[in-house]
Amino acid sequence: MSAEITDAMTSESDIVSIVDLRVTFATDGGAVRAVDGVSIAVRPREIVAIVGESGSGKSVTAKSILGLVPSTATSSGSILLRSRDRSRTTDIVDASQNALRSLRGEDVAMVFQEPSTALNPVYTVGWQIAEGIRAHGSVSRKDAKKQAIDILRRVGIPDPETRVNYYPHQFSGGQKQRVVIAMALVLNPGLIVADEPTTALDVTVQAEILDLLRRLRDEFDTAIVLITHNMGVVADLADRVVVMYQGKVVEEADARTLFSSPQADYTKQLLAAVPHIGQGEARAAVRTQERLERDSSTTPVVVARDLVIEYPGRLGRGGFRAVNGVSFEIKEGEVLGLVGESGSGKTTIGRAIAGLSKVTGGSLSVLGREMLGIRERAFRSARVDIGFVFQDPASSFNPLLTIADCVAEPLVVHGRAADSRDARAQVDELLEAVQLPKAFGDRYPHELSGGQRQRASLARSIALRPKLLIADEPTSALDVSVQARVLELFTELQREFGFASLFISHDLAVVDLLADRIAVLYKGELVEEGTGAEVLGAPQHPYTQRLLASLPVPDPIDQQARREALHRLQAVDG
Amino acid sequence: MTATTAQTRPKRSLVSRIPLFEQVRSSIGLQRGMLIAGVVITGVFVLTAVFAPLLAPYGFAQLRSDGTPFGAQEAPNAEHLLGTTVGGYDVLSRVIWGAQTAILTIVVSVILSIFAGIFLGLVSGYIGGWLDRVLVVVCDAIYAFPSLLLAIVMSIVISGGRSDLFGGILAASISITVVFIPQYFRVIRAETVRIKSEAYVESAKVIGTRAPRIVFRHVLRNATRSLPLLLTLNSSEALLTLAGLGFLGFGIEPTAAAEWGYDLNKSLSDVTSGIWWTSLFPGLAIVLAVLGITLLGESLNDLADPRLRGRRAALDTGAPTPDNGAEPHGAGATGESIVADDASTADDEERVS
Structure with missing residues (x-):
């Protein structure tokens, strides 16, 4: 961590800058340091992926941006969050519950891992989206619903006028995740934190959601903090990658550099462990031969x-x-x-x-x-x-x-x-x-x-x-x-x-x-x-x-070519 | 938590293996206060019952000492610290002896109900089908039955309404048992149905384990989590039913045993004539005994559940994240699950503290 990076972090243009964040949890076995001196900056319109295995502190870091750490945790350091128009800057670590509540949704929103549990099954999706709008200012029920229909259309839900009145169980898994993303988008926050947004989805649906997240950046000018353990997803979506291990940042680089020339040993190990298609052919041939x-x-x-x-x-x-x-x-x-x-x-x-x-x-x-x-x-x-x-x-x-x-x-x-x-x-x-x-x-x-x-x-x-x-x-x-x-x-x-x-x-x-x-x-x-x-x-x-x-x-250049091939395939199908 | 135990499992010291010691040590704040209050009150209750012959100045049915009668409705004085009742008994002695009767009722009723309830719950939950449906309906029907009414019927059946010690205890216990069995049944059945679909039960099935072994080795031990709470709640209910029976006049004769409900009944008319000691002390005994047992059960339940247990705030000591010995990559997995667990229950924690 050189002085140059620290300079970049305090830059006024960043949508969020995390400086020396430490989070410690009280557990039965004593204090556990989950995040240990992490510094990350996210620029507007940038997709930053935080990768690492479970227990690396990636989720805690990301949730800290929304002030969503549990009451058993104590945090130090600073997280400066700026609103989209730069009119206000808040330090999340010191912010009151009230201040946090007002900026959640407006300045930063969250997309959860499991769309079927993130939505309340007894309310219509329209009601749930409107709830978010009405919590941040006096908007009439009718206007809120209109906004809900509009946002559903923009995240690619077909026939939103009818489906705004549907209950979560009437949507498929991928559509539910679109609804969750719509809820996050409706107040037009400058930053979205997506915690493993595609882990619970099938591969074919995952590709669609990744396309949607990419559109968020291109059409809504939203910055995204993406938490994932899937290197393929990182290669597909991220502009910049932060690799975390045991609460510390071990490497930070733009996506292409990271995949082509990883520096830290841990990153190399991680990349080598990802299974590739085509690895097994030779082995299978040998085994079949042996068996015969x-x-x-x-x-x-x-x-x-x-x-x-x-x-x-x-x-x-x-x-x-x-x-x-x-x-x-x-x-x-x-x-x-x-x-x-x-x-x-x-x-x-x-x-x-x-x-x-x-x-x-x-x-x-x-x-x-x-x-x-x-x-x-x-x-x-x-x-x-x-x-x-x-x-x-x-x-x-x-x-x-x-x-x-x-x-x-x-x-x-x-x-x-x-x-x-x-x-x-x-x-x-x-x-x-x-x-x-x-x-x-x-x-x-x-x-x-x-x-x-x-x-x-x-x-x-x-x-x-x-x-x-x-x-x-x-x-x-x-x-x-x-x-x-x-x-x-x-x-x-x-x-x-x-x-x-x-x-x-x-x-x-x-x-x-x-x-x-x-x-x-x-x-x-x-x-x-x-x-x-x-x-x-x-x-x-x-x-x-x-x-x-x-x-x-897990290769950004290769993945881009594959993405285009998939779009061609989908165009033929559709 | 897991990280440290994974390296060396420290041998638990002798002190920490005493029941409740570990719980007291791991609790904080209000939860600790509740637990200690519960332990102390229940402890005093149990000790009083055990040592009643030593503690009580007189016997429970004693009316005179050295040939002179105690006299009725005597105000508290040096000889009778809590006064005497309308029947001429010593109040303090009756209160102390009463603890013995109360404990006996609790033990008998719990023993009668717990085994049948657990067994029926396991069978019903694991086998399912029509047997399950029938048992559930029967238990629902029993719920609709007022236990006190049942107790009255029982006491008439057992001893014609005028009870000696065991008749009274049995009447209360059996009536409570009938109502308690469905409670144990319900709790164990619900747990069994949940555990039945757990992967470790399926993996036992895949191995070819026979049903009785699955039920007793894998299901039963995992299903008994919420029993301590139920046990304490039922104990206090048993106590209340016994007192209720006594109060209604179906209790135990004063010559057979001391019983708080009976004393309360007999002191009814005293209240209006300004004689407070005959009703106050048996009443207090009932309230305290029930309160102590309930506090104990509630706080044990809260402490057993990591989501309800309060914790001291973590001090950032600058200590590094504990290293996970054997497998650096995977061992962290449990670490995060703790964190996630805490996150999901942040609201509970706030409510408790």
Whole structure:
């Protein structure tokens, strides 16, 4: 941090300048410094991305701009926020609650991560937008509604005159995020803080929201502070990038420089950990070759023929068909990657194979047992050969049992050990296999980090040496750098134990890294299936093409070209 | 919090393993005051009950000492510190002995109701379906039943309305049990339904664990979070029902045991004639016992919930962010979840402090 940067920070033209911000939280374990001497300046019409993994202090820094730190926190330093016309400057750190209230919305607004929880379900979106307008000055109900309709139109909600009276549940996820953005925009603030605005959205919807955010800068002249952990999103949108690690800024550069020549070691690590499409092809080829040499007469472990899974509807309504006529098979020792958006039925298929969801039509054969109409009693013996890794490592462990108890559970249940003490030797071996120290067995799940927990979860799933492992988005709750290591571990384990696997993910790049074959699901139907090279190299189905084009890559120049390609694709579709 | 425990789990000292010590230490301000008040009052109540034979100057049914009667409605004096009742009993002794009866009622009623309630709640919540629906409807129906009326019926059934010690305690306990079982049932069932869809229960299912093992190993222990609060609230309700029974004249005979409600009843006519000591002290005993137990339960509940627990403001000591030993990248994840947790409940915190 040289004098030159400090000079730039105090410049009058900046919309917000954060100087030496420190935020400390009071926790049960004593004071925790979440933000440690951070200085950032945002110029008008600039998109600044703050990146870093969870716990890096990026969210706390951004929320501090709105004075939204919880009461257990104490802040020092200064955050000078200027209004759009420069008529007032406020130091957020010292500002009173009243002053903060009046500038929220007018000078700075926030877009939240999860649009479905940021909107109140019992009021119409028009009412919620008008609420913001009327909180900042006496505007009649009618005028406020007019403004609401206008702003909805500008964020791209079709037919805003009618839809202003809709309730949040009547919008799709992407449209809800547009409404949230409209609420942030309606008082025309000079700065918008967007906290992971696209994390909860599907890739194709994410691309649309990123386009909208870019338009905010171009059409509304709004500066944006973007918090994200997704380097692709950063490459797509940001002008300047601030990399944070453990409460400190480790690097700050404009986007192109950062991606082409990162300076700090941490940034280099972070960029290297991001999976790219195309990495997996060579590996997959080698694996397929190995498998063919090993055993040519492999029988499929899972065979699905015209599989149909319906969830029963409420009284008087038909059921919801989550999976519709899907056929695929998984051979022994093969990794099938299942890709699709939320609601595409990918998790349902995984759960059906594990016997957690009922199959309602077609045929699904798992390890030689027909799942259509099977009873739990008949399936229990097959469970020995099935492992399951859940999405959220935080909730897939019983919080009151130690890691060793949890990992020993399958061994105890299937009579391989009398109790968890008896199984301890095997548990230690398993923990070693997933590269966790033995001593971790005595800890409780909350004492482990997300990545460590997911590794323990892998240890539990392979405890019985299963023939089939179902992994349901095992890395989507993890940071990029942690994800890379868990994926590596998965590959190693798969090679060592040779289990067949269904790997479910929404991230094409992750699936590409691991899978021998990739299946793409869209609205409950299988639209494309083939090797990684076939599906990702030359996608046939328009949905796969769009999915692939929507995936932002961590390279600003490359991403710009892809963005234009996507727009062409959309123009053809529309 | 997590960061420090991840490195070395300090062995908890002997002192900190005494129940409630940890809670008192981690609380601040008003919450600490409430907790300590609750602990002290409840402690005095329990000790009084246990040591009643030593503490009370006379027996609960004693009318005379050294052959001379106490005399009725004597004002507080050196021999009878709190005076005597209309029946000629010593008020102080009756109040002290009454604690014993009260504790017995609480223990019996809680034991009778807690096991059945928890078991039914677990079964109903985990199995679901028609069994669940039937049990819920039955419990709703029981809610509509006034517990005092039930207690009166019970006391008539058990001992024809004129109760000895155990008849009276059982009448109160059973009537309370009938009303309490649905409460435990409700709480445990709701928790079970929530926990049933947790990933760790599903992962147990995927392993092939049988239902009884899932219910007792994974669900039960996680479902008992809110029991302490319910337990204390029910204890005070048990106490009130016993007192209510006694007040209405269905209580325990004064020769069988001391009972505050009965004493209150008998002192009704004294109030108008300016004899205050016969009603004031049993009444105070009831109020204090109920207040102490309720304070204890409420503050334990608040302290167990990190969102309701008050904390001292952090002093910026200049200490660096605690380093996360084993895995620098991932270990921070828990750190942020603490922060997020706090953020979402900033309003609660304000309300409490």
